Amino acid sequence: MKTILEDIQQAVMRYAKIISKVLKVEVEIADENLVRVAGTGVFKNRINKSMLGEGYVYRTALRTGIPQIIKKPGDEKLCLPCPKCGNCEEKFEMCTPIKLGDDVIGVIGLVCFTDEQREYLMKDFDAYMEFLQQISEFISITAYERKEKLREQTLLKSLNLVIDKMDRGVIILNKKNKITHINKKAMEILNFIDNHFIHEIQIEEIGECIVDMHEYKLNINNQKFYVVGNIHEMGLNENQFDKIIIFQDNKRFKDIVTGVSNISKNIVCDDILGECERMLILKKNLKKIALSSSTVLITGASGTGKELFARAMHNEGSRKKEPFIAINCAAIPDALLESELFGYVKGAFTGASSSGKIGKFELANRGTIFLDEVGDMPLYLQTKLLRVLQDRRIIKVGSNKPVDIDVRVIAATNKNLVKLIEENKFREDLYYRLNVIPFNIPPLRERIQDIKILVNSFVDKYTKLLDKQFSSIHIDNEVWEVFYNYSWPGNIRELENTIEFMINMLGTDGKLTLDTVPNSVLSNERKVKESIREICNLKELEKNEINKALDIYGYSTQGKKAAAKKLGIGIATLYRKIEEYNLSK
Template identity: 35%
Template sequence: MKDFISFMEKAWWRYITEGILEEGIREEIKESWKLCREYGVDPFGGVGEILDEKSMKVRLKENEELISVAHPIMEDIYRQVTGSGFLLVLVDKDGYLIDRIGDENIMGETRKLNFVEGALWTEEAVGTNAIALALRLDRPIQLVGAEHYCITHHMATCSAAPIHDEKGNVIGCLDMTGLKEEAHPHNLGVVLAGAYAIEKQLALMRSHKLIDATFDSIHEGMLILDHNFVVQRVNEIALRILNIAPKEIIGRHIQSFVDFDIIKEVLNQSEPYYDVEGAFYSKGRKIPCRINAVPVMANRKTIGTVITFREERYVRNVVNKLAGFRAYYTFEDIVTQDDKMKKVIETAKKAAKSDCSILIEGESGTGKELFAQAIHNYSKRAKGPFVAVNCASIPRELVESELFGYEKGAFTGANKKGKPGKFELADNGTIFLDEIGELPYEVQSKLLRVLDNHRIVRVGGTEEKKLNVRVIAATNRNLSEEVEKKNFRNDLYYRINVIKINIPPLRERKGDIELLAKVFVDRLNKYNNEQKVLSESFIKRLKDYHWPGNVRELQNVINRAYYLAEGEIITEDYFPENIERKNCEEDINVTAVLPFDVIEEKNIKEALRLAKGDVVKAAKMLNLSRATIYRKIKKYKVNLKELSSLVETK
């Protein structure tokens, strides 16, 4: 080593004085010396500048994680070399010293060279040194004596190794500096092992942070139990749902918080349970949830259990969105220029701001569901579900279970897990009971009870569930007459008839016929990218007709004429043959008019045929909601598969 030190001192002097590089100098040292000369580094200097206090604080903050991981490792290494005169230094990716450990006398001596926190140790700043080369070359390196470019560093030996992140990027450097007489190859091995340990610890820390972040970012409550079912870990969502602090649940048996039978079944069968209806108990509060329980296995033994859960109301909201339980229409979708209709809309808007039950009366096709959806979207419940129920389409024996749900095993053929009813699905939103006059008399009393106390009991169950549901009912019957006939309960009638909205038939607002017809054509043009218009003769035929099927019938007639018309003008030739023009005299009866149901069925089938069986497209053509067209498909027993195959053969 002495011979090497002597050789390098002579070689360095010759390069500094004559610019000649001797054979035997390492290539990386030659390259670095040349760079230092280009940079104009003073070979007789080598004392770099130090960052100001403010800039140093910023740099320490940027490297907070690196320092926190590296410092304990540096302390471990230093314990092995204490008393040998070495100093351990941590440098960031730019070459700034951010941490150091060493003997007091060594620390004092190095301050003379500004080898302290905040100093920059690049080649351009202080000449050739191990730190700069390790960062630039991205490999470990050891320098001894005169291999340093600046004479002030010739007394030292430096061993440095780069530190990488998980992607292989250089994020810093670990350096070990001492007197050149103490130089030994194992110094570099010690530094390399230290840098490797820092990298592994960083990767482990980030892995833990990733796991922690994942654990806390899961949109479900999560509990991790040991083999004795004691809670070992809990995420933020679980704490929020249960409204407790970590110390109130960690270390406690899960039986204190949930129905333990579910967990025991998982243990006994060593198989996971998914989407089980259950409840958590916290601070005297029962929290209905959907629970998943998964055993953790090792050597064919259960060593723990992972429980995830969501509040039932949250699950219902998700299901409602997926099932399309939402209102699509607003008051802006109700097209009118009729003063009477405008007053009805104003009344509906005022009603929407309250939580009162609403009864919408009107003939078939006047747009009762359109009004119900608009009221929902105008109310404070707009973000909640909108669940529409056609009371006439539910089999009599299933009405109660459809409305109020049922528990598992409630009756033969029931879902094994039970099923929530439409009222539960509408929690925090609106339930629209269309054709409420068709509701069986025996169910009416149960509905009245729900409206009175806002609680339901599932079929086959005993537990009451409190709900927050706004009821909008609709009928094309005269309910007061039905009450007199004993077909409808008097008390229920007054309970739902807090605010009544009566939609006038289309024949009483003649001015809307042409307006609505043109709106329907415009929508079809936009959908089909065409420019069709109605002829004056066609419009006259529309105005002369009395529209027993109201707006729905008008729309169906427009749809039919639109798709049959070959040119851009929709003439009276495309007015349905089954509809005769009504005489101008109001007292003359209309003849040869097909029942509205027949017209509606034909239009629905035609729209589905044109849409090639796509229900959503057909619904847009007919300006119907998805829920409504599915009800019509069911009502008219439309075979979609048969319809699709018919389209394909054509």
């Protein structure tokens, strides 16, 4: 392995020539192993030769780190081991060590072979000695720079090996913003093929911060690429390695951030279980409206699968390759909901991230946003949502700059929005903006014929999930009777939870019996049966409905006309029924 002076031999030889010309003496420079790396005059032909058999003075300088001066070569104590002792042709010799930190890495030797050389050197000895020490320092600096360069090259080589194994894209740039290294993952993300020559790159930061990463537009050879990542200054004294960009594909990263899994992406209309007439009509309509960009309002009781339908609408439409972003408006505190929906700029409020935040609407750009439980949105935010739906622009918290968006909105609620409007808890104009395409999902009690399909699907799911090893599961008829008679207030979610419980309770015989049915379902099923027995006769039902209509519309002539119209009977029939049931006020 080369010593550090051997590695900078060309520079050392130049310094040797400079010393020789200035001091008019012969110069030789040896490394720490006493190998001559430079020489002038008689030493010129002895370069790269070992001096172990003759360099006794140099050996002392290397060992002690102290300059040595031999005024009478051949007669000094240091010369005694030398084979030329007593018969030396040299007239004067001196040397000074070359240091790198605390280590001595070589020695510079000056040799006079004539009295004229000796007299010239001794004439201004102190000044020449200082000059020699300065040259020693220059060589030391050159050695240090070379050592640092070798170290950095080793580090960079190791760095390149590491980044080539990374699962993120990495591009290294020089000081002129040209690519000097690009890893395999980066080429895959950018669909880049040719990396055999240096490419110019232009970088533009766009958008806001996403989980402490920024959006960039990269322009490489007039091709545009959109990525999410960070740019780091490398801080190396090396022109070829100035900056490093670590990034991921923009769309893929947004999918990860929003928790969109492959399973949820693949949900389409045919994945929704149900074969009753109402469900078949719903699925048929779903495929129709999926191709539209109009806003949809999905209504239905909790647990009916509103998000499932929303995802199917997205995946059946033209935006299926773009993001689907879901947010539950009831699950986020009012104070945070605005920033979650629209994002914020840095410094927007106390505790805000210094790099800002991108909101769900911006994440969903070109795709679909699903606003679940929209009926729980506070009134002040309803106003802002209305503006977004009208203008197709958002304004981040703490900013006045509008951001254009192209997002399809699907909203959902289990509440009666008309009633909330009457109570001044929901904006009427927002309701009409959301309810462009109404989509109502029936509760499970209104699609009893689908229970068997759903149960079989959940049984299959949880026997696999809970590792229940049965070739088939038998469900007793009594269990089916309970399921058909129960009202299922929690809808499909409650049915699924019930099946999960029953599979956990499953015995070694592989049978689902009444013993495995949750008590909450059994007891409520009995109450349903009892309520069914308390059937009102038709006259009672008619009386109650007429009475209800009159309470709503009033007993005036106009009120009675409106009530008769709502009941679907003539005004004369209504008067007769009022008299029959004694309903006059």
